[in-house]
């Protein structure tokens with residue numbers, strides 16, 4: 025399928041690792057120019073090396089989205105380098121393992137930091153990206169949420185709240201006629217458990233491989249976690265010209281892990 029992404033300009037937040045990097049690679053493979061941002065220059069450099077073979081224009085910006093001016097600094101760099109942006113993938117986020125099991129013992133800052141890292145980052149980048157999309161009279165905003173940010177609603181409450189807010193942000197914007205009639209769509213992609221080297225699942229597996237596999241067998245119909253590439257394929261479709269009628273959707277990508285429908 026021709027996705028119509030060749031020559032477009034995209035920003036993937038948190039694009040140096042995991043689902044963000046897989047999405048950046050998938051967009052670049054379709055001929056889309058890609059900007060990525062994250063905290064670590066070393067990670068951005070490694071990601072850029074993986075993106076270079078696709079031969080598209082690349083931009084990487086160091087930014088920590090827990091700093092209130094981070095989105096502005098990233099978007100200023102996009103403005104200066106490209107002056108245009110049609111696609112935004114709000115990927116940066118996380119915090120599902122932050123804090124403690126016990127809610128009362130979890131510092132209040134965990135709640136606000138997880139909200140900042142997920143929901144407010146999506147708000148800040150989307151606000152800055154929209155004028156570009158309106159000028160282009162075409163745009164795609166895709167936000168990576170979680171099955172916990174929808175009907176599955178379990179997990180640590182600060183994470184569930186923040187992801188639910190992101191889902192609500194996309195749904196709310198998708199109903200704003202003045203944006204949608206200009207060809208801009210807003211969707212969420214809600215992954216289930218995704219295997220990403222160097223993150224929490226790998227720690228769990230290392231601690232007790234048998235218990236980890238038992239949990240996969242019990243909770244995941246495929247008896248495995250998903251891959252970042254399986255999420256990225258859905259992201260790329262939602263960013264494509266083919267997805268023009270998909271607006272306000274919250275698409276679960278979890279191999280059947282969630283029980284709700």
Ligand SMILES: NC(=O)c1ccc[n+]([C@@H]2O[C@H](COP(=O)([O-])OP(=O)(O)OC[C@H]3O[C@@H](n4cnc5c(N)ncnc54)[C@H](OP(=O)(O)O)[C@@H]3O)[C@@H](O)[C@H]2O)c1
Pocket residue numbers: 037038039040041042043044061062063064065067068087088089090115116117118119141168169170171214215216217218219220223
């Ligand atoms: N993996 C899963 O099972 C799963 C499931 C459901 C939803 N999700 C969601 O998918 C998204 C991506 O998660 P992932 O598992 O792919 O994460 P990951 O592999 O840990 O990658 C996170 C990316 O974000 C960057 N990042 C982290 N904190 C940042 C900050 N404060 N400011 C700027 N950049 C930051 C990281 O680079 P630096 O370290 O250089 O900053 C990295 O590029 C998140 O929104 C997450 O909630 C993941």
